[in-house]
Amino acid sequence: xxxxxxxxxxxxxxxxxxxxxxxxxxxxxxxxxxxxxxxxxxxxxxxxxxxxxxxxxxxxxxxxxxxxxxxxxxxxxxxxxxxxxxxxxxxxxxxxxxxxxxxxxxxxxxxxxxxxxxxxxxxxxxxxx
Numbered sequence: 001x002x003x004x005x006x007x008x009x010x011x012x013x014x015x016x017x018x019x020x021x022x023x024x025x026x027x028x029x030x031x032x033x034x035x036x037x038x039x040x041x042x043x044x045x046x047x048x049x050x051x052x053x054x055x056x057x058x059x060x061x062x063x064x065x066x067x068x069x070x071x072x073x074x075x076x077x078x079x080x081x082x083x084x085x086x087x088x089x090x091x092x093x094x095x096x097x098x099x100x101x102x103x104x105x106x107x108x109x110x111x112x113x114x115x116x117x118x119x120x121x122x123x124x125x126x127x128x129x
Contacts, residue, residue, distance in 0.1 A: 007092060011085040025118055026118040033078055052065060099127055
């Protein structure tokens with residue numbers, strides 16, 4: 001199962017011990033590696049983009065009522081790993097959220113240059129579609 005940049009995906013997190021939401025922001029199609037930003041319900045740290053859960057279709061309300069895009073925390077998974085983690089497509093990041101996220105993303109300093117560039121490219125592509 002392959003996902004596309006901009007997809008919000010639910011899959012098992014070994015760290016959390018349960019199913020967690022992630023935003024796919026890059027896919028290296030030649031080796032089937034997906035790069036994801038972890039979505040959490042708690043935030044307040046540097047380089048975390050926060051929106052109300054209700055703004056993203058298919059997201060369950062968290063205990064805080066917010067979804068935190070934890071930009072510094074990038075997870076890479078192969079297509080085979082995603083299958084084993086019971087991954088499921090939830091939705092595409094809404095354009096209005098992507099527009100706000102893009103403004104925020106340009107200020108991020110804690111990602112690698114490559115991941116930062118890929119995140120910005122993905123958000124720009126969603127807005128251009």
